[in-house]
Amino acid sequence: MEDRQRTRRPGGRSARVNAAVHQAVTDLVGERGYGSFTVGDVADRAGVADSSIYRRWGNLETLLTDVALTRLNARSPMPDTGSLAGDLRTYAAAVAREITGPDGLAVLRLTMALTSSGQQGLQARDDFLGERRRQLQSMLDRAQERGENPPDALAVLDHIMAPMYIRVLFGADPLTPDYINSLVDRLL
Amino acid sequence: MEDRQRTRRPGGRSARVNAAVHQAVTDLVGERGYGSFTVGDVADRAGVADSSIYRRWGNLETLLTDVALTRLNARSPMPDTGSLAGDLRTYAAAVAREITGPDGLAVLRLTMALTSSGQQGLQARDDFLGERRRQLQSMLDRAQERGENPPDALAVLDHIMAPMYIRVLFGADPLTPDYINSLVDRLL
Numbered sequence: 152m153e154d155r156q157r158t159r160r161p162g163g164r165s166a167r168v169n170a171a172v173h174q175a176v177t178d179l180v181g182e183r184g185y186g187s188f189t190v191g192d193v194a195d196r197a198g199v200a201d202s203s204i205y206r207r208w209g210n211l212e213t214l215l216t217d218v219a220l221t222r223l224n225a226r227s228p229m230p231d232t233g234s235l236a237g238d239l240r241t242y243a244a245a246v247a248r249e250i251t252g253p254d255g256l257a258v259l260r261l262t263m264a265l266t267s268s269g270q271q272g273l274q275a276r277d278d279f280l281g282e283r284r285r286q287l288q289s290m291l292d293r294a295q296e297r298g299e300n301p302p303d304a305l306a307v308l309d310h311i312m313a314p315m316y317i318r319v320l321f322g323a324d325p326l327t328p329d330y331i332n333s334l335v336d337r338l339l
Numbered sequence: 340m341e342d343r344q345r346t347r348r349p350g351g352r353s354a355r356v357n358a359a360v361h362q363a364v365t366d367l368v369g370e371r372g373y374g375s376f377t378v379g380d381v382a383d384r385a386g387v388a389d390s391s392i393y394r395r396w397g398n399l400e401t402l403l404t405d406v407a408l409t410r411l412n413a414r415s416p417m418p419d420t421g422s423l424a425g426d427l428r429t430y431a432a433a434v435a436r437e438i439t440g441p442d443g444l445a446v447l448r449l450t451m452a453l454t455s456s457g458q459q460g461l462q463a464r465d466d467f468l469g470e471r472r473r474q475l476q477s478m479l480d481r482a483q484e485r486g487e488n489p490p491d492a493l494a495v496l497d498h499i500m501a502p503m504y505i506r507v508l509f510g511a512d513p514l515t516p517d518y519i520n521s522l523v524d525r526l527l
Contacts (some may be wrong), residue, residue, distance in 0.1 A: 178376060202356065259447075262509060263447065263448065280510070309498075309505070309506070313501040314496070314502075316505060317500065317501035317504060318501075320451065320466060323468075323493060326513060
């Protein structure tokens with residue numbers, strides 16, 4: 152965000168609108184949860200016109216995933232440590248930190264809300280998860296290029312991400328560093 | 340339910356209240372989703388007094404999990420095929436059928452709603468999942484008694500249930516029989 156403000160000075164207003172809208176969405180999700188506010192509510196809170204939001208994002212679902220993706224990319228960026236095991240351990244630890252923090256189930260809540268929001272919701276869900284999957288795939292491709300033998304992205308979802316998400320959601324045993332590393336070791 | 344009606348004739352009324360309340364909860368969940376109705380709404384719909392519900396279930400959260408558990412036990416009972424691989428394959432296939440059906444994400448929706456419902460919600464969630472875990476443990480114990488070498492219940496959650504749930508929630512690849520069996524084989 153700050154980079155964008157610096158690099159496109161004439162876009163200062165655009166960047167301010169973007170920041171105000173993202174903050175409004177974050178606040179409304181925290182206060183009311185998904186499914187309980189509209190584009191009009193976001194516009195009011197951000198102090199911008201509805202039309203500015205529709206022009207830039209098209210619909211509420213796309214806006215919600217843009218906010219979630221921005222947050223995820225800032226907090227759990229894909230690592231590049233130089234080894235597959237190092238990358239997966241670093242990534243898994245970052246995800247564990249994120250999902251055990253306040254509102255750690257944000258991604259699951261958003262995904263569940265989008266699956267109940269018709270065709271636009273499903274499209275936004277697929278775009279959102281597709282983008283994260285492409286990032287993960289790039290990490291695995293780098294391992295391949297180094298001559299390592301990476302699993303495919305779905306196996307990472309199945310055996311590293313899924314167990315951690317479900318354990319947090321179900322209130323099962325805590326995500327200790329030993330447990331997280333054992334998920335990675337087992338997959339490799 | 341029918342068994343209870345037969346075995347305790349004087350309890351006919353009790354069984355009818357139970358059935359009406361369960362049906363009212365199922366309807367309200369379908370129409371409004373979790374978090375959007377009260378014990379009073381259930382009582383109105385079922386044609387019973389609020390006090391009957393409070394006396395029998397104590398609170399809304401406990402009632403919600405009673406309904407979910409009754410449904411799960413009817414649709415995905417723990418199998419007893421005589422072998423660990425057979426039991427796990429049968430169980431995994433039943434869960435896959437359930438979660439890819441209409442309202443297949445009911446357990447995840449309920450669990451997520453309960454995690455946001457304060458202490459009574461967390462207690463109801465833990466009781467609910469604890470009961471299913473005990474059933475699963477009994478299945479694994481039978482394998483142990485036959486001299487097989489079963490995984491622990493948490494490993495079944497991590498590597499069979501969690502990938503299936505997350506794939507359905509994320510709209511990832513379908514749960515084919517080959518895929519489901521590969522999860523079981525990989526764990527064993």
